[in-house]
Amino acid sequence: DAGVIQSPRHEVTEMGQEVTLRCKPISGHDYLFWYRQTMMRGLELLIYFNNNVPIDDSGMPEDRFSAKMPNASFSTLKIQPSEPRDSAVYFCASSPYGGGGTEAFFGQGTRLTVV
Amino acid sequence: DAKTTQPTSMDCAEGRAANLPCNHSTISGNEYVYWYRQIHSQGPQYIIHGLKNNETNEMASLIITEDRKSSTLILPHATLRDTAVYYCIAYNFNKFYFGSGTKLNVKP
Numbered sequence: 001d002a003g004v005i006q007s008p009r010h011e012v013t014e015m016g017q018e019v020t021l022r023c024k025p026i027s028g029h030d031y032l033f034w035y036r037q038t039m040m041r042g043l044e045l046l047i048y049f050n051n052n053v054p055i056d057d058s059g060m061p062e063d064r065f066s067a068k069m070p071n072a073s074f075s076t077l078k079i080q081p082s083e084p085r086d087s088a089v090y091f092c093a094s095s096p097y098g099g100g101g102t103e104a105f106f107g108q109g110t111r112l113t114v115v
Numbered sequence: 116d117a118k119t120t121q122p123t124s125m126d127c128a129e130g131r132a133a134n135l136p137c138n139h140s141t142i143s144g145n146e147y148v149y150w151y152r153q154i155h156s157q158g159p160q161y162i163i164h165g166l167k168n169n170e171t172n173e174m175a176s177l178i179i180t181e182d183r184k185s186s187t188l189i190l191p192h193a194t195l196r197d198t199a200v201y202y203c204i205a206y207n208f209n210k211f212y213f214g215s216g217t218k219l220n221v222k223p
Contacts (some may be wrong), residue, residue: 004158014209033211035213042213042214042215042216043159043202043212043213045211045212047208048153048178056210058131074221087137091158091159093158101147101164103149104161104211105161106158106159106160108158109156109157109158111156114207
C-alpha cells in the first residue's frame, strides 16, 4: 500500500481565496483524522471520521473550515475564505479501527501558506 | 484525556541507548500509552504502544511503571537518523493528542 496520500504537498494562496486539501486514506481503514501543525500550537486534531461519518469536529477552529468524506477513499478539508493565520502544515491520518490497540498512519502533509 | 509531560530536549551519543521519559500521572485504566516521532517536517511515525505490560518491537522498547503513571521509551542503539521529536500520548476514544514532545539530538 502506498500509505496515506495527501495533495497538494505545497499550496500558496492569497488571503480570501478558497483552499481545498485532499487526502486518500489507506484502503480498508475505517478512521480518518485531520491535524494541523504550527510552531505555536503544535499538532492539533481538527476532526475525525468513522466510516465516512464525522464523529468529532470540536477541533475545527471556526466556520471557515469544513471537512467532508464522500466515500471511504477520499476526504477533503476546505478553508473558505483563507487567512494568513491558517498557514500551517495539515496532516491527514488513517487507522484500521478504533479503540486503543491500533496505530494511526500519517501522510506527508500539505504545507499551506496564505499571503 | 490524560495529559503527558516530557522533557523539552535530550542529547544522546550515537550508538548508545536513548531513554526518553514520559509522565502521565492522570492516565485512566483504559488509556494506552503511545509513542510517535516526527523527523523534520515529515508526518508523525508510529513507534510503539502499550497498556500495562512492557513492549518491544524492532524499533524500540516501552517500559511502563506498575502504577502506569510514567513510562520510558528506549532506543537501544541510537543512530543519527533517530534525531527527531518524540511524542508520548495517552490515547483513548480514538483521538491522539500530541503534546510538545522531546527533541532528541543524537550526536556523533
